Amino acid sequence: MSEQELKALRVRIDALDTKVLELISERARCAQEVARVKMASLAEGEVPVFYRPEREAQVLKRVMERNQGPLGNEEMARLFREIMSSCLALEQPLKVAYLGPEGTFTQAAAMKHFGHAVISKPMAAIDEVFREVAAGAVNFGVVPVENSTEGAVNHTLDSFLEHDMVICGEVELRIHHHLLVGENTKTDSISRIYSHAQSLAQCRKWLDAHYPNVERVAVSSNAEAAKRVKGEWNSAAIAGDMAAGLYGLTRLAEKIEDRPDNSTRFLMIGSQEVPPTGDDKTSIIVSMSNKPGALHELLVPFHDNGIDLTRIETRPSRSGKWTYVFFIDFVGHHRDPLVKGVLEKISQEAVALKVLGSYPKAVL
């Protein structure tokens, strides 16, 4: 390509950037207008709701449907995700608590869902995320709920039993783990590998094959593991890209998870009910009396109405030995007439039934 051609293309790019800039600014002014309309239409004592997950899902889906390339749908939606995040920040800067410290996959999930224009607050434990939301110190919390290799995150399920929370969104993240070392690490004398227990489990086979005699030390998070190795000469950490970048660590081995499709699902928790979008999921907790056929009774109404269950998890209930609660996710919104009917039927048989929330299916 000649210098001349390159110059001409850059002139075109500059002109296009000017247009993109003007359009983004116009969009941002529109969002400010939206905020004004929302404030003006409030009833006496009503609190304005600026963040609208159902609308955001609609915007992102529309972008993906209309996209004609060459950028991929996900790539394009990610760009719009950030534009919308900045527009929302003009209306109201969202405060989001997540399972920290900085550099965790939960932080990456929070950014994927809300974009980067939020004020994010790392918390030391899942329960603290719930408490921060319950106290009203933040608008939303982000917690991991299940991993495709290791199953349920029990701390999260148990926290739902203790706190009244509304689930207002979900996001899935492909989890890639790397073996990381600091600049002082002597790579031929690694005697300890730090990571979160779930991550150690997700890399069990790889560790058995490559570091069979090295001590595996479970710490509170992958980011905490990354932080520790920075100052030690005989240890390594298993963590993801974000933590590697944040603590300036080197990758000794990449993508060491045993299953290449290793993914984690995260939930957004808050107090805001989300209206239906037509493509939603609902999460409920049910406790049944301890009698034969109880689980069957619980599942029949879903089957009879053709409602697709996406997950069922059992946890010991807090109210008695050998009694259980079921966490169930299914497709549909609790305001859909069909779902309403099913929930009514179940509540006739159940000891207790709580709808944790209906929320748009993850778009990104």
Ligand SMILES: O=C(O)C(=O)C[C@]1(C(=O)O)C=C[C@@H](O)C=C1
């Ligand atoms: O449509 C709205 O209610 C808006 O506030 C605008 C907007 C957007 O930028 O598109 C911003 C924030 C909301 O969460 C949803 C959408």
